[in-house]
Amino acid sequence: MGSSLNVLAPVRYPSIFNSPRGSRHNIIRRRFIPMNYLSPKIEGVTLFPPTLNRIDLIHGFNRIPLNPKPFIIGFESHLPRGFGVERSSFFAFMRRQLLSERCRAIIPISEYAKRTFLAQHEGTPEHSDLASKLIVRMPSIIVPQELPVKEQLLQPLRLLFVGNHFARKGGCVALRLAQMALAARIPLEVEIISKLEVGRVSWTDPLDSDFFDPYRPLLDLPNVHYRGALPNRQVIEKVRSCHFVLLPTFGDSFGYSAIEALVNGTPVIATTQCALPEFIKDNENGIMLDLPLNEKGEWIYLNSPLRGSKIFHRIHAEEVNRLAEESLLRLEKILNDPQRFHAMCNNAHATAVKHFDSRIHDEFWDSLYEDAILKPVTAYASESI
Numbered sequence: 001m002g003s004s005l006n007v008l009a010p011v012r013y014p015s016i017f018n019s020p021r022g023s024r025h026n027i028i029r030r031r032f033i034p035m036n037y038l039s040p041k042i043e044g045v046t047l048f049p050p051t052l053n054r055i056d057l058i059h060g061f062n063r064i065p066l067n068p069k070p071f072i073i074g075f076e077s078h079l080p081r082g083f084g085v086e087r088s089s090f091f092a093f094m095r096r097q098l099l100s101e102r103c104r105a106i107i108p109i110s111e112y113a114k115r116t117f118l119a120q121h122e123g124t125p126e127h128s129d130l131a132s133k134l135i136v137r138m139p140s141i142i143v144p145q146e147l148p149v150k151e152q153l154l155q156p157l158r159l160l161f162v163g164n165h166f167a168r169k170g171g172c173v174a175l176r177l178a179q180m181a182l183a184a185r186i187p188l189e190v191e192i193i194s195k196l197e198v199g200r201v202s203w204t205d206p207l208d209s210d211f212f213d214p215y216r217p218l219l220d221l222p223n224v225h226y227r228g229a230l231p232n233r234q235v236i237e238k239v240r241s242c243h244f245v246l247l248p249t250f251g252d253s254f255g256y257s258a259i260e261a262l263v264n265g266t267p268v269i270a271t272t273q274c275a276l277p278e279f280i281k282d283n284e285n286g287i288m289l290d291l292p293l294n295e296k297g298e299w300i301y302l303n304s305p306l307r308g309s310k311i312f313h314r315i316h317a318e319e320v321n322r323l324a325e326e327s328l329l330r331l332e333k334i335l336n337d338p339q340r341f342h343a344m345c346n347n348a349h350a351t352a353v354k355h356f357d358s359r360i361h362d363e364f365w366d367s368l369y370e371d372a373i374l375k376p377v378t379a380y381a382s383e384s385i
Contacts, residue, residue, distance in 0.1 A: 021358035060072070076254055
């Protein structure tokens with residue numbers, strides 16, 4: 001294509017992973033209007049404020065842009081995002097935007113996202129037309145030229161937990177793991193970067209704040225180092241220097257912290273839910289912990305109506321303890337097998353190069369932008385990188 005296109009895109013963290021890192025086109029990033037601030041029932045759509053630049057195409061993520069321009073849209077789980085309004089006329093309106101000629105391609109960021117989307121629209125007359133617009137594409141990141149050198153000494157094992165939704169991401173597991181290691185005199189330290197948000201802010205946590213009372217004092221354990229929230233640059237420095245990144249999550253559609261770990265040669269301790277098993281392989285580039293899952297690959301207690309009950313408290317606490325115990329058993333073996341650990345580091349970096357290297361993804365996005373303008377995208381075969 002002869003001239004560069006002007007592509008309007010959001011500035012938010014997930015959209016950076018799901019668009020070109022370096023493009024031959026002009027990527028114009030603007031904040032969109034957060035419709036969810038008006039009502040969570042309308043978070044599935046958004047508007048970009050007027051811009052002086054001539055826009056050829058909008059590249060949305062999760063929220064359907066209503067500006068009168070052609071668009072492509074990436075998503076991580078459900079699309080449209082309309083939880084609790086699936087039978088409303090507004091949801092039907094959102095689905096019509098995806099069916100319209102204005103929508104040139106729909107890009108699930110994982111096979112999990114694709115499964116969720118197809119299940120969401122199963123049995124509707126629009127199912128096949130929506131499916132024909134799907135192109136699976138994993139996120140993108142700039143891969144460092146040199147793999148960071150990990151220390152040969154694994155004592156103490158240094159683990160890093162990153163996540164503002166503390167309990168959902170597995171923060172309670174991280175604290176119990178540290179407590180168990182201390183009691184067993186296993187040389188292990190846990191560093192925590194988090195705003196410690198728990199309860200109603202997420203869709204996995206017990207609703208009673210008293211549930212978290214036994215975990216809060218564990219932040220003061222001698223082998224726990226709590227840092228609060230840090231800028232991404234400082235987080236990446238800690239990712240590069242730790243031995244494992246902890247993501248024993250109860251509900252994470254993809255897990256961008258896992259990508260940032262792998263690209264820096266740091267193995268990941270994660271649960272087998274959603275998209276994580278698509279790129280984290282047990283004992284190769286990380287440690288995978290089993291969760292009871294539904295047919296889509298989600299934790300069976302996700303969005304459970306029991307979240308306010310003592311029954312759910314017991315279920316959640318038992319899962320936390322089980323995941324912590326299993327993590328400790330696996331890490332004890334790593335302590336006695338440093339060669340295995342360093343092989344995992346090399347495999348982590350190789351995984352990032354294979355699946356997430358921006359040099360692969362940039363050409364994909366640039367070509368898709370051009371095709372989207374030249375002709376509507378209506379029949380791409382699904383592909384995965």
